[in-house]
Amino acid sequence: DIQMTQSPSSLSASVGDRVTITCRASQGISNFLAWFQQKPGKAPKSLIYAASSLQSGVPSKFSGSGSGTDFTLTISSLQPEDFATYYCQQYNTYPLTFGGGTKVEIK
């Protein structure tokens, strides 16, 4: 199975900060990488697919980059509604696998 490793596992940031989360795959997955946001008690929400393409309706403050094994999710200016847990997921190979999550908290 392809292991997905996210870092950091948690971070504290202030409103207006630029935040970057990294995701590393244990083997190359081309650009078959997605990012999801989940708030407590809610279903995940799809943010990005194909490493850098925004899902419909997702604001442009979210951006993704990377290819192969190393990927990043950036939030350009953190807002109160962005405090949540973020997950990466590879869909290059079965079984589909997720990273362990990065919890973004208010500083």
Add this chain to the structure above:
Amino acid sequence: EVQLLESGGGLVQPGGSLRLSCAASGFTFSSYAMSWVRQAPGKGLKWVSGISGSSGSTYYGDSAKGRFTISRDNSKNTLYLQMNSLRAEDTAVYYCAKGKGSTVTTSFSDWGQGTLVTVSS
């Protein structure tokens, strides 16, 4: 608007069975792959199983192989997960997720609200 509505969760004893359903609307159901993803209490997301669009090819994670069966009824726009030989470690919220394409190796575009399965005596 895409809507995915899961049902069928509940409390079941170890060794028991449960069938989850996911009623879909707002898109051409047969054209898209669908998956089940679960989340144990306080834990991360884990892919359970997926089924392709019209061909119905099925795929399973290790925890589901031999115990769970994914299926779909394209005439009813409904996805199913038959879960047998349930264990305490299957306790989780189960989400259905719509793929962006017809193959299971596709990203997810939409998620249901989830249904809670609790396996306990």
